[in-house]
Amino acid sequence: MASLRIATWNINSLRLRVGLLTHLIEALRPDVICLQETKVPDPLFPTEDLAPLGFPHTVFRGMKGYNGVAILSRVPLAVMDTAPDWCAKGDCRHVAASLQSPGGPVELHNFYVPAGGDVPDRAANPKYGHKLDFIAEARMWFAARTGLARAVLVGDLNIAPMEHDVWSHKQLLGVVSHTPAETAGLDAWMNAGFVDAVRHFVPADQKLYTWWSYRNQDWRGSDRGRRLDHIWVTPDLAAGLRSQTILRDARDWPRGSDHVPVCVEIGV
DNA sequence: ATGGTGGATGTTCCA
Numbered sequence: 344m345a346s347l348r349i350a351t352w353n354i355n356s357l358r359l360r361v362g363l364l365t366h367l368i369e370a371l372r373p374d375v376i377c378l379q380e381t382k383v384p385d386p387l388f389p390t391e392d393l394a395p396l397g398f399p400h401t402v403f404r405g406m407k408g409y410n411g412v413a414i415l416s417r418v419p420l421a422v423m424d425t426a427p428d429w430c431a432k433g434d435c436r437h438v439a440a441s442l443q444s445p446g447g448p449v450e451l452h453n454f455y456v457p458a459g460g461d462v463p464d465r466a467a468n469p470k471y472g473h474k475l476d477f478i479a480e481a482r483m484w485f486a487a488r489t490g491l492a493r494a495v496l497v498g499d500l501n502i503a504p505m506e507h508d509v510w511s512h513k514q515l516l517g518v519v520s521h522t523p524a525e526t527a528g529l530d531a532w533m534n535a536g537f538v539d540a541v542r543h544f545v546p547a548d549q550k551l552y553t554w555w556s557y558r559n560q561d562w563r564g565s566d567r568g569r570r571l572d573h574i575w576v577t578p579d580l581a582a583g584l585r586s587q588t589i590l591r592d593a594r595d596w597p598r599g600s601d602h603v604p605v606c607v608e609i610g611v
Numbered sequence: 612a613t614g615g616t617g618g619a620t621g622t623t624c625c626a
Contacts, residue, residue: 355617355618356618380618407619408618408624409619458625460625460626470625557615558615558617559615560616601626
């Protein structure tokens with residue numbers, strides 16, 4: 344059985360941090376890297392900087408200044424254009440591809456879910472409403488995909504769904520990223536066809552984070568993190584799950600992202 | 612209760 348190592352990272356500007364991908368590749372040895380917040384329009388995608396890294400197959404969807412997603416792959420892939428323009432905003436938050444694998448194609452979705460602003464109230468904060476609408480639309484789209492199989496969904500989903508996906512469940516219940524409306528919405532989306540590939544290895548009572556705020560200087564000491572970055576797989580792939588890695592050390596890379604890479608290895 | 616930092620952009624928005 345062949346294995347596939349899939350990594351996801353909110354890189355917070357691909358052009359600024361393209362050099363850090365070397366460290367990610369050394370540490371995780373991924374076959375596929377999914378990036379979010381690339382912040383680069385497609386005509387300016389840094390193809391030449393990426394060429395020496397050994398990921399010749401790429402798909403990307405970017406725009407000026409904000410958002411943007413990309414998939415870098417060692418194995419051949421074909422872009423999938425069947426998904427809708429979420430919330431009809433044209434905002435480059437999703438790209439999907441079909442990966443070539445010895446066991447057959449693997450469907451890979453890379454998402455950057457809206458952060459949702461500061462105030463957890465639809466009426467006062469349209470960004471929060473957009474976030475809830477986005478995850479509801481995504482849930483419905485996947486729920487309608489009868490026969491969905493051999494699929495992997497990754498990305499910065501901007502929601503920490505479980506009690507121990509945040510440093511303080513009680514203190515964050517009213518904070519965007521961990522409100523009951525968001526966590527229920529994310530659970531419903533995942534349950535439309537996926538299982539949590541990282542929690543597959545880590546018990547629910549163990550703290551797990553992938554993001555620490557830039558505003559928290561001593562991030563390791565205070566450890567006030569949240570698990571915002573996720574990897575889900577369809578149940579048929581769950582038996583093939585081999586390992587997971589959350590690369591905490593990446594939070595200390597020079598001029599690093601506020602998110603760290605997450606990786607799983609799957610027999611496919 | 613507030614502000615703390617960082618990126619892209621351009622004198623502010625987004626996270």
